[in-house]
Amino acid sequence: MASPAEQELTLAETESSKEKDQTFGILRLQEEKSNHNKAASKQAGDGRWQAPIFALARKASETLSGSIHVLPKAVEQNKTSPHFSEDWVYKAIRDPMAVERANLLNMAKLSIKGLIESALSFGRTLDSDYPPLQQFFVVMEHCLKHGLKVKKSFLGYNKSLWGPLELVEKLCPEAGEIAASVRDLPGLKTPLGRARAWLRLALMQKKLADYLRCLITRKDLLSDFYEYYAVMVEEEGAVIVGLLVGLNVIDANLCVKGEDLDSQAIPVNQIIHIRSGQIAAMLDQKNYVEELNRQLNSTVHSLQGRVDSMERSNTKLIEELAIAKNNIIKLQEENHQLRNENTIILMKAHQQLEVTKVDVDSELDTYKQSRQRMDEMYNETRRQLREECQLRQEVENELMVQVSMKHEMELAMKLLEKDIHEKQDTLIGLRHQLDEVKAINIEMYQRMQHSDDGLKQKNDIISRLEEKTNQITATMKQLEQRTQLETDLKIEKEWRQTLQNDLQRERGTISQLTTEARQINGLKKEFYRLQDENCQLKRICEEQEQALQELGYKLSE
Template sequence: MASVSMAALTGDHDVRNYSALKYHTMEERANLMNMMKLSIKVLIQAALSLGRTLDSDFPPLQQFFVVMEHCLKHGLKVKKSFIGQSKSFFGPLELVEKLCPEALDIATSVKNLPELKTAVGRGRAWLYLALMQKKLADYLKVLLDHKHLLSEFYEPDALMMEEEGAVIVGLLVGLNVIDANLCLKGEDLDSQVGVIDFSLYLKDTQNNDDLKQDGGITAVLDQKHYVEELNRHLSCTVGDLQSKIDCLEKTNSKLQEELAAATDRISSLQEEQQQLKQQNELIRERSEKSVEVTKQDTKVELDTYKQSRQGLDEMYTDVWKQLKEEKRIRMELEKELELQIGMKTEMEIAMKLLEKDTHEKQDTLVALRQQLEEVKAINLQMFHKSQNSDSSLQVKKETISSFEGKTHEMLSTMKQMEERLQHAEKAQQVAEEKCNRMKQEFAGKIEAWRQHITQLDSQCSALEKELKSEKEQRQTLQRELHQEKDTTALLKTELQQVEGLKKELRKLQDEKRQLEKICEEQEQALQEMGLHLSQSKLKMEDIKEVNKALKGHTWLKDDEATHCKQCEKEFSISRRKHHCRNCGDIFCNTCSSNELALPSYPKPVRVCDTCHTLLLQRCSSNST
């Protein structure tokens, strides 16, 4: 019995722990989903208010990526390998490459980034690229459609395995409105700390109508104090950044001094190089002069003193040694020049690196100035709001003071009337008629004051109505501004489409011109072909008529004849083949240059010399 009771107790304890864990995971999923809703809402509102492409330094965008990273990390399994245990959300994102071929570009670009060293950095780079392509929701929907593959990476109670994952994917569709231009730096992506800043989601939830009450004024003052504290923190950060900027400027000044010293050193080295070159030239000139002098001396001595030849040979050897030494000195100087040139190149590389550092620091300064301008704009907005609230309070105080003055005036008049009534009671017997008249006048004045008070109340209500109408008009104007922005964006897209259509029209016109040129060329070719065909038909008719004239004669083919039948010269490119229209043999141009009209063909035709003589003889005999 004791063993049974202990088992029951342990079973109940396990069930309680399991239910507590399950409840805890459900709460985590709900909290993450709510945070994702808030971050997407804030990001879309901020992007629409700015109306420009968002950078990686934009705070709502940074918070969105932090919340997205927490959602993808929820319920991840720890994978064991020979290196150790790893737990990163880049593993399930790699599945998109297999499931959706459109994500190949993102995967290859993430793998080709050399600066990324951790799986977390690769996952963040993947999310950045997917958001820039506006396909983050599509890729995550593909993953959720294949939950049997996600079960290898996530626990069954994870956010991506439950219904909350599908809700988040549906919320991500709204981010397709945003245009982002994000910078992928390996150091930033690897070393980023995912901390959620809840101050971005603290907004003015009260309506403008509540400001009319006393609680609205206190809320505005609280917000003013909160903004002032934020401004103080921002001013502290600005002071730190300015101190950093001062340090950077000091380092820049030091580097510039070093650069100036290096440039001075380079100029001095260049001057020394020039001096060395001049010394080399002087040494060369001296050596050449000395060589010429020694040559002249040797010639004279050879001519005059043949006996002293040995001494001259020794002098010549000494001069040769001097030349060798000068050549050695020259080689050493050339080596020193090469070393100086190498130093100069290193200094130029250092100058370029320093210029890059200065450019990067200038970019950081520009970014800091932009942040300062944004902070100033926020301060101005809050200052204007506070001024508006102060002006409204002053107007209300003035109206209250005017009402109080009027009440004091009414009280004073009431006292005066009471005194008059006392005097009238004393003199009632004497002037009852005067009392009646005074009473009537008093009643008329009271009615006039009452009418005046009602008029003031009506004016106040009218002013309140005018304020409401102005607020409504302001809201309508803001809506119209948003609509105009949307229309301008649509018009810009239409303009881009029109420009694309113009480019396509230009391409089509160029293709049309090319096709027209081709058609003209083809028409010319067809005309030429028609002319050739007509000429060939005429030639065929000539050949047929000649064949009729030949009758019994054989018409030799071009391949059968290689030499002229009369002069027996070989045919070539310059010496072409020609048929005799009478006998049908092949001759050269000189042997068949005559033309006669045959009986079958009245026009003059090419005939060889023998046929020409025979035909002439026949014509002469026939004429006799």
């Protein structure tokens, strides 16, 4: 695809070709009038300044790979309109501004021709004191001042030549360096001096024709500075800009700092352009050849720039195509890798589901075991209750035994009192036994009292235990329900959390895969589009090479 600069260049060429159709009609008419002086004019000094331009055109045409369509169409169009030049001459006679433009155009042709001839004979390097160069700047100043609108200021009315030249900086960014240099010059005080310095710097840079060409193509902006009849607005401006291309073969070494550019310009000296009586025929022939050379040179330069830009764009497209292919290969590898990772993630997810199932089963087993333990605790509590009941029964039995033993002891005491004399040998033992029996009796009495208290306490304990057992059974049921619900809720939460995490990871991977797939589709479309553009550019390049071969054949003829 062509860049915006190339599109503007082609539009400017078509506009300039339309403006130059009339000029080619006049040049063709002049060629027919001066056909008998053609051989003499070619052998004269014109060959000295034609040769470098033709050499540059041939050198550029050898490396050119574009097509040329502007000049042949203009010449053929003018060939089909033989009465066009006569109508234009009649119009110029009736319009005095057209006469002024024609005079300025002729003066520009004469000054540029004389400057090129003298520069080629002088050695191509000129300084600021060279008279033809001074005359050229004076003529260019008159051409640029023609039809300039008067601007109102605080001091009165004036014509500022610096305004349209300063506009070139916005249209052509390359002219920004010249404009900055002109503004930085210390000796310049007026806009006219800045404009003269700008013309000299542009000539030294060999970009004067290019800058003025950018200026005349924007007629919507020129209307703010020039009248409708100005040279820079009409087709004469395009012809003058085309003539300025020939100045690229000379070198100018001008010192802008030391010159007094704010003063008035010297008048145009026309004596140096008058050579012989046949100057009209020679000028007609010279103008035609010069215009042809200018057209060829400008088209060659423009086509060379277009070919260079096309080659750069082609190389860029090839590099971008290679980069796109590498990106596609990398994306395919990443897609394959992501698919493998997706399968691995799915396998891991299945494994995690199996692990979660195992964990759920283990949690269910633990719940069953805890429930079994709670049942065991309940059974243990019931067993303790039964033991307490048995213990109470044993205490009651022991109390009955103690009562019976008390009666027996009383009987034994009576028997011992009777047998005391018989058993004096065993008195000590009996006394000890008596003391022991007394102690036992006291202990039994105390124990009986304690057993009564304990019985009461145990009755209270039994009632409390029964209440506690009832509470424990109720709490056991509640705990069983709560533990079951808590375990179920905990298991469900863990399972839901794991599933949500897996789902989020899966969604993230799916979104990444979809975005990468969209990027791959976009890259494929861009790749196909670049392939189509590359084919179109190759086809255009082949057509332009064929047209260039035809142009070289015509030039060789």
